[in-house]
Amino acid sequence: MHITLLFGLILIAGLLAGRLFNKIGIPQVVGFILLGLLVGDSVSHLAPQVLLDALSPITSVGLAIIGFMVGGEMKHSLFTKYGKQFFIILFSEGLLAMAFVTAICFFWTKNLALSVILGALSAATAPAATVDVLWEYHSRGPLTSTILAIVALDDGLSLILYGFALAYAEALVSSGSQSIEMMMVKPLIELSASILLGLLLGWLLDLALRRIGKKDDKLVVTLGGILLASGIASQFHLSLILVNMVAGVYLTNAHPDRNEPAFELIKSFAPPILIVFFVFIGARLQLSLLPKMGILGLLYVIGRTAGKGLGSYLGARLSHASASVRKYLGFALFSQAGVAIGLALDVYEHFRHFGPQGAHMGHTVINVITASTFLVQVIGPPSVKYAIGKAGEIGKEFSAQEEDKS
Amino acid sequence: MKKKLVREFWPYETASMADENTDVRDIVQYFVQNPCIHHVCVVDKDRKLLGLINRKRMFKSVFSHYVEVESRISSLFTLLTAEKSTEIMLTNVISTTEDASIDSVIKTLIERNIREMPVIDEDSHVLGFITIVKIMEEWLRERTG
Numbered sequence: 001m002h003i004t005l006l007f008g009l010i011l012i013a014g015l016l017a018g019r020l021f022n023k024i025g026i027p028q029v030v031g032f033i034l035l036g037l038l039v040g041d042s043v044s045h046l047a048p049q050v051l052l053d054a055l056s057p058i059t060s061v062g063l064a065i066i067g068f069m070v071g072g073e074m075k076h077s078l079f080t081k082y083g084k085q086f087f088i089i090l091f092s093e094g095l096l097a098m099a100f101v102t103a104i105c106f107f108w109t110k111n112l113a114l115s116v117i118l119g120a121l122s123a124a125t126a127p128a129a130t131v132d133v134l135w136e137y138h139s140r141g142p143l144t145s146t147i148l149a150i151v152a153l154d155d156g157l158s159l160i161l162y163g164f165a166l167a168y169a170e171a172l173v174s175s176g177s178q179s180i181e182m183m184m185v186k187p188l189i190e191l192s193a194s195i196l197l198g199l200l201l202g203w204l205l206d207l208a209l210r211r212i213g214k215k216d217d218k219l220v221v222t223l224g225g226i227l228l229a230s231g232i233a234s235q236f237h238l239s240l241i242l243v244n245m246v247a248g249v250y251l252t253n254a255h256p257d258r259n260e261p262a263f264e265l266i267k268s269f270a271p272p273i274l275i276v277f278f279v280f281i282g283a284r285l286q287l288s289l290l291p292k293m294g295i296l297g298l299l300y301v302i303g304r305t306a307g308k309g310l311g312s313y314l315g316a317r318l319s320h321a322s323a324s325v326r327k328y329l330g331f332a333l334f335s336q337a338g339v340a341i342g343l344a345l346d347v348y349e350h351f352r353h354f355g356p357q358g359a360h361m362g363h364t365v366i367n368v369i370t371a372s373t374f375l376v377q378v379i380g381p382p383s384v385k386y387a388i389g390k391a392g393e394i395g396k397e398f399s400a401q402e403e404d405k406s
Numbered sequence: 407m408k409k410k411l412v413r414e415f416w417p418y419e420t421a422s423m424a425d426e427n428t429d430v431r432d433i434v435q436y437f438v439q440n441p442c443i444h445h446v447c448v449v450d451k452d453r454k455l456l457g458l459i460n461r462k463r464m465f466k467s468v469f470s471h472y473v474e475v476e477s478r479i480s481s482l483f484t485l486l487t488a489e490k491s492t493e494i495m496l497t498n499v500i501s502t503t504e505d506a507s508i509d510s511v512i513k514t515l516i517e518r519n520i521r522e523m524p525v526i527d528e529d530s531h532v533l534g535f536i537t538i539v540k541i542m543e544e545w546l547r548e549r550t551g
Contacts, residue, residue: 075480081487127479138471145487152479213517252480257457257498263478 001046007276010039010047014275026377029278029337033370036282047283053352055280059345060240062277064230065270066342067241070155071198071248072263073127075256078149085319086149092315093150093333094123094157097307104303108296113169114361117347120165121369122304124158126337127151129377133384141393142322147332147384150312155339156245162343163191163242166350173354173361194238198246201229205247206254209262219265226266241346278338281345284366293367301372308333324391331387335380336373344369407541408548412511413504415544418525418534422446426456428491434468437461447524447532448495454530457495467494501526502536511536 017035018028039046079087102119106112130151134144167187205225212218226244233240251259309330316326348362388394409415424433424446433446446459466473470485488494501524502511515523515538522537 069478073478073480077493078480078483081483081493128475131475131479131482135471135475140486145483148479148483148486152483255498257496260481260498267478 003051006039006047010035010276010279011272014279018275029341030374030377032275032278033282033285033341033373036279037285037287038282039279040283040285042285042287047280049284052280052283056349058273059277059280059349060230060234061227062273063241063342063346064226064244065266065273066339067159067244068226068248068266069263069270070159070339071245071250072252073152074156074245074249074252075152076253077256078152081149082145085316085321086146086153088319089146089312089315089321089325089329090150090153090157092318093308093311093330094154094161096311096314097122097304098161100307100310101300101303104299105296108299111361113172114364116165117162117169117361117365118300118368120158120161121340121343121365122158122300122307122336123154123161124336124340124343125151125154125308125333126335126339126377126380127155129335129337129380130332130384133381134388137385137388137394139388139393139395141324141388141391143324143328143332143388143391144393146316146321146325146329147387150329150333154333156249158339158343159241159245162346163194163239166239166347167191170350173351173358190238191242193236194233194242195246197229197232197238198243199250201225201243202247202250202254205262206251206259209251209259210255215261215265218261219269222262222266223269241343274338277345278341281341281366281370284345284348284363285370286363286367293364293371296364297368297371297375300368301375304336304372304376305334324393328387328391331383334376334383336369336376340369341366341373407508407545409544410507410509411504412502412506412508412525412536415508415536415540416504419522419537419540421524421532421534423449423453423532424459424491426450426490426492430464430467430488430490430494433459433491433494434464437464444521445524445535446491448491449532453532455499455501455524455526455532456492457497458499458524459491459495463494463496499524503527504533508541512541515541 014032014035017031021031022028036047038044041049098119101122102115105118106115109115130147134147164187167190171187205222208221208225209218212221226247229243229247230240232238233243248263251262312329312333313326316329344366347365348359351358351362422436422440422443422445426448428448436446437443444461447455448457448459450456467485467488470482473482473485484493500514500518500520502514504525504527511523515521522535525533525536527533
């Protein structure tokens with residue numbers, strides 16, 4: 001099939017599949033992935049593995065955009081609004097989820113590199129699926145505010161954890177050819193260089209966007225900057241996700257309102273790229289591997305649920321959050337979608353260069369994350385509704401501050 | 407247009423002010439009681455301009471649950487949890503000075519699709535608003551004598 005025709009089909013059918021799934025209460029990203037499954041090697045061979053590997057630059061652009069947008073959510077104001085509370089809860093639930101998933105997956109697979117990667121991915125939470133429920137029920141109050149802040153920041157935390165986990169896992173996988181010093185130093189150099197490059201991109205974009213009035217020019221400059229930095233990152237084996245995330249963090253905090261149009265423009269430009277990106281992930285799914293992944297997937301879900309539940313309880317307790325946050329926040333953080341799945345593809349892209357074992361690890365992560373996404377998406381939204389219902393925040397018309405006073 | 411500088415349009419439209427700790431509900435009430443007012447300037451204790459709150463943003467904050475879920479989550483958080491003026495104001499204020507040319511003001515008003523902008527002095531004190539109505543009024547006056 002001609003490549004242009006394939007892209008046209010993917011975009012139109014992807015949009016329809018996404019909308020259909022949205023209508024039945026499942027995030028549209030799941031629809032994209034199922035479409036990918038249909039066009040991939042597991043079913044129709046319309047988009048074979050060789051083609052997907054050849055088109056990997058498109059997935060790099062998708063990852064770069066995801067990184068940039070996630071960074072843009074990490075606003076200083078989210079941390080300052082309720083003091084250190086959100087910060088403590090965020091780290092507690094994210095790190096405990098990672099620790100639980102890493103431990104439980106290592107217990108089952110004895111593969112530390114794979115377990116650490118799955119652990120880092122478990123910190124992410126799907127904002128859209130969670131906020132959907134809050135908005136549908138006009139929820140308002142301390143728990144609702146905390147859920148919003150945590151889901152906005154969770155993906156950022158996950159990207160940071162992933163940056164470290166990937167560097168560590170790569171060092172583990174390639175340990176035969178490296179000295180111990182190199183195994184320790186190389187990841188640190190890569191991460192520091194990624195952060196520096198991200199800061200430089202953010203600073204340059206901030207300078208440029210101040211001088212540009214036209215929307216079209218803003219889009220070109222922002223996208224050009226993202227691609228430029230991503231290209232440099234790929235050239236020097238840095239993390240293109242981290243580079244773009246740091247640039248997003250810099251931009252949104254340097255001048256939040258002034259740089260807001262840059263994020264809005266990239267957001268409106270991104271949908272076709274992200275549809276192709278997620279369809280390609282589906283196309284990489286190997287149905288034959290799924291039964292074997294069953295137990296690992298289940299362990300991942302159990303570890304993640306327990307880690308997030310206990311982590312948010314402890315975080316809320318430590319930060320003296322209100323009783324409703326302490327008791328029910330854990331129930332609202334189960335959903336998982338775009339960022340975790342996107343990172344799973346990045347794992348594949350990294351490890352396929354390490355031979356058949358690396359490619360198998362990449363496939364394992366894609367399969368586990370995608371299959372577990374289906375599961376947590378079924379239990380996620382009803383759990384959010386349970387949490388805000390129990391906290392008495394459904395249909396509230398007064399503000400969080402007033403409820404705290406009462 | 408015969409008048410070349412912003413200062414020639416004095417007196418400007420009066421600017422409504424709110425201090426940095428004003429409750430958002432008081433601002434909603436102000437907009438309701440003054441339906442012709444589109445912007446409220448948020449100023450610090452020295453009356454220096456910190457940001458602007460427009461009617462549309464206030465409306466979005468009051469009815470934040472109707473804002474698309476697809477929007478940026480950090481923005482939804484701001485709209486839902488804003489309690490005082492500084493939390494809801496826009497800090498990227500498009501303003502002008504008295505010495506600016508009226509041509510540049512007209513160009514900005516059209517380019518940025520806005521109906522008015524604050525006129526500030528060198529210390530960021532708000533002197534008033536220059537509005538599209540004020541400029542059109544002058545254009546009409548010149549033509550009708």
